[in-house]
Amino acid sequence: MPERVSRQLVYLVYGGKVEYHQEAKYSILSALHHAQGACPRILLYTDEPAQFIGWPVDVITLDDQILRAWTGPATYLHRRKAAAIRDALQYAEQSIFIDTDTFFLASPVKLFERLAKAPWLVDEIEGVWKEYEGDELHTVLAPYLAEQHGIDQRMLLINSGVLGFQGDASQLMDETLNLIDIMHPMVPKIHIIEQFAVSVAARHLGRPAESRGVIKHYFSGKNYWRHMVAAFFLRHGESFSAQAIxxxxxxxxxxxxxxxxxxxxxxLRSVFLSSRMRSHAKLAYYATVLCADPYAKACGQGYAQELRRKAIPEGESLSIQPWSRVLTRQQKQRLAKLLGESATGHIP
Incomplete structure (x- = not known):
C-alpha cells in the first residue's frame, strides 16, 4: 500500500477506454510540467495498472470485486469516485481529487495554497439550491432534504471535478456515500448525484475555494479536447518521458x-441562413478551415463529429443539407473526408 504523505493528487480511471487513459495521462503530464519538480505525490486508482507502468504515480489496482462494491446497492457508477476519495484519505494528510478530463494551467501546489485559506476546495461553485426549482432534481429531493437534513434553499451546489478538504473528511465522505445510496434511486436518471451529495454533506463547511486559473476542466467540451489529447499522444507516444512533460x-x-x-x-456567407441552420453551418465551416497545426486539425475533427451528431440524419448525403451552401467545393470535399465519404454520400 502507498506510504502516507503530506499532500497528494488523486485520480480515478477505469473502464478500459483509450480516451480515459489518455485524459489521465495528459492531466498528469500537465501537473508535472507546471510543478517544475515540486509536484505532490500522485495516487492513481485504476483497473488497468499496466497502462501506467513507468509513470511517476503510485497505483492502487481496482479489481472487479472492488468496482462492484464501490457502485453501491443502487449500482451507480459515479459512486466509485466518492468511494475512491474516501479510500485515498488514509494515505495523505491532504488529498485533492482531480477528474481526468482536466489539465493544469499552473502548479498543482497552488491548489493546496488555496485550500489552506478555505475549509474545502472545488472545481467551481455552480449556483445555489433555489435556482434549481422546477427541475426534477429539486422537485423530487427538496422535500426529503428539508425534512431529513434541514436543507434550505441557500445551499451551494458545486462541481466536484476538483475536490479537497482542509480537515479530516472521513465522516463527510461516509455521509456522501450514504446520501448517494438514498438519493440515486429517487432520481435514477440524474447522473450528477455524486457531486450533489458532496454539496449536501459539506453544506456546513462554508464557502469553498475554487480551482479556476489552476485547472482547466473541459467536461463541457470533451469532444474537442479528447481529439487534441489524442493528437498529442499520436505525436509523442504514451510512454512516460521528460520530453513528454x-x-x-x-x-x-x-x-x-x-x-x-x-x-x-x-x-458573410451565412447571413441568409436561419439561426438553427447557421449553427450547423458554423460547425461545418470551422471543421474545414481549422488546419493550421495538428491540434487545430484535431479540433476540426471535433467540429465534424458534433456536426454529424446534430445535423446530418443517418443515411443522408452532405450535399443535400441546406447549410452546406456556405461551403466551397473544396471545403465540402474536406468535410466529406472528415466525416467519412461512405456516410455522407457523393459530394458534387
Missing part, C-alpha cells in the same frame, strides 16, 4: 478558433 507547452490551453478573416467570411 516538456511537450505539454505545445498544446493550446483554449479551444482553437479560425483566424479572424475566416470568421468574417463565415458571417
Amino acid at each position: 516538456e511537450a505539454v507547452r505545445e498544446v493550446p490551453t483554449d479551444k482553437p478558433r479560425p483566424v479572424w478573416w475566416h470568421r468574417l467570411n463565415f458571417r
Whole structure:
C-alpha cells in the first residue's frame, strides 16, 4: 500500500477506454510540467495498472470485486469516485481529487495554497439550491432534504471535478456515500448525484475555494479536447518521458478558433441562413478551415463529429443539407473526408 504523505493528487480511471487513459495521462503530464519538480505525490486508482507502468504515480489496482462494491446497492457508477476519495484519505494528510478530463494551467501546489485559506476546495461553485426549482432534481429531493437534513434553499451546489478538504473528511465522505445510496434511486436518471451529495454533506463547511486559473476542466467540451489529447499522444507516444512533460507547452490551453478573416467570411456567407441552420453551418465551416497545426486539425475533427451528431440524419448525403451552401467545393470535399465519404454520400 502507498506510504502516507503530506499532500497528494488523486485520480480515478477505469473502464478500459483509450480516451480515459489518455485524459489521465495528459492531466498528469500537465501537473508535472507546471510543478517544475515540486509536484505532490500522485495516487492513481485504476483497473488497468499496466497502462501506467513507468509513470511517476503510485497505483492502487481496482479489481472487479472492488468496482462492484464501490457502485453501491443502487449500482451507480459515479459512486466509485466518492468511494475512491474516501479510500485515498488514509494515505495523505491532504488529498485533492482531480477528474481526468482536466489539465493544469499552473502548479498543482497552488491548489493546496488555496485550500489552506478555505475549509474545502472545488472545481467551481455552480449556483445555489433555489435556482434549481422546477427541475426534477429539486422537485423530487427538496422535500426529503428539508425534512431529513434541514436543507434550505441557500445551499451551494458545486462541481466536484476538483475536490479537497482542509480537515479530516472521513465522516463527510461516509455521509456522501450514504446520501448517494438514498438519493440515486429517487432520481435514477440524474447522473450528477455524486457531486450533489458532496454539496449536501459539506453544506456546513462554508464557502469553498475554487480551482479556476489552476485547472482547466473541459467536461463541457470533451469532444474537442479528447481529439487534441489524442493528437498529442499520436505525436509523442504514451510512454512516460521528460520530453513528454516538456511537450505539454505545445498544446493550446483554449479551444482553437479560425483566424479572424475566416470568421468574417463565415458571417458573410451565412447571413441568409436561419439561426438553427447557421449553427450547423458554423460547425461545418470551422471543421474545414481549422488546419493550421495538428491540434487545430484535431479540433476540426471535433467540429465534424458534433456536426454529424446534430445535423446530418443517418443515411443522408452532405450535399443535400441546406447549410452546406456556405461551403466551397473544396471545403465540402474536406468535410466529406472528415466525416467519412461512405456516410455522407457523393459530394458534387
